[in-house]
Amino acid sequence: MLLKKQGLRLTPQRLLVLDIIHEFDGPFTAEEVLRQTQARMSGVDKSTVYRTLELLEGLGSIYGMEVGGRTLYHHVDDMRHHHHLVCRKCGKSMDCDEGLFVQLEALLEDKYGFRVDFKHMVIGGLCRECASEG
Amino acid sequence: MLLKKQGLRLTPQRLLVLDIIHEFDGPFTAEEVLRQTQARMSGVDKSTVYRTLELLEGLGSIYGMEVGGRTLYHHVDDMRHHHHLVCRKCGKSMDCDEGLFVQLEALLEDKYGFRVDFKHMVIGGLCRECASEG
DNA sequence: TATATAATCGCGACTAGGTGCAATAACAAT
DNA sequence: ATTGTTATTGCACCTAGTCGCGATTATATA
DSSP states (O other), rough: OGGGGOOOOOHHHHHHHHHHHHSSSSSEEEEHHHHHHHSSSSTTHHHHHHHHHHHHHHHEEEEEEETEEEEEEEEEEGSSSOEEEEEETTTOOOOOOOEGGHEEEEEEEEHHOOOOOOOOOEEEEEOHHHHHHH | OOOGGGGGGHEEEHHHHHHHHHHSSSSEEEEHHHHHHHHHTOOOHHHHHHHHHHHHHHTTTTTEEETEEEEEEEGGTTTTOOOEEEEEOOOOEEEEEEEGHHHHHHHHHHHHOOOOOOEEEEEEEHHHHHHHHO
């Protein structure tokens, strides 16, 4: 298991958080994980849950992105498509091909020497349906 | 003045916040505004400052965008360049030519019918200096 | 199985920011 | 200048999330 390397310890709290996370199909928030954890094992501190989430992100098994001031976590294996188009009207989110970004990536490096972190982008706008309405 | 419409009141606290905001050349945070406000007029509550910032954003005179969990405000009139490259190591932020985005914009519309909101983008990555270090 | 040693825990305090409310004060009308 | 209306204030309390610390405990080794 991924936790075994680097002297990381497999505590009951971590096991529980891992369990809970695996039960989510889609994206989830730290808050949801915290609530579920405390419901199933009383006394678990929020700092433990937050630190576990942070750890799992560091290990690369989940990925958190800030949306509207909160962090939304995704399972990394769900994320062949790292970019998301989020409609500001209906709130729907769709995956987006990474290939579309390579040109912009190259331009930014050329022009500014800026090496972009384009692993996970969240782009706001209007989806086809909402754009055609009003 | 912009505050006069809709029955909004020009209080000393608001006047002070307005003053302070105009003294910033570049982007600024709510925290900085709060500190300066309380330094010049003791007793001003943080909620007043936050509410004033929110109000000004609603009126369209400043624009706030979330970067690394905090809100960075910009003067709207400073914003010919709407895109910002923010270095995740040193925290520096640089403006970025909008022209670089038109191709991506077109691609997203073509492929997904998605009409992108590219007014204000914040792009994370590494600046030239930090990328060349380690 | 007993022991040593860190990794991890819960706790408590702290952060930025937000909210409901009763008191205050800006402004319009007299 | 006085008044009435109501927007705005400061207060107190709440939120999600972070951090240092001393106590606990998972795990490797003997």
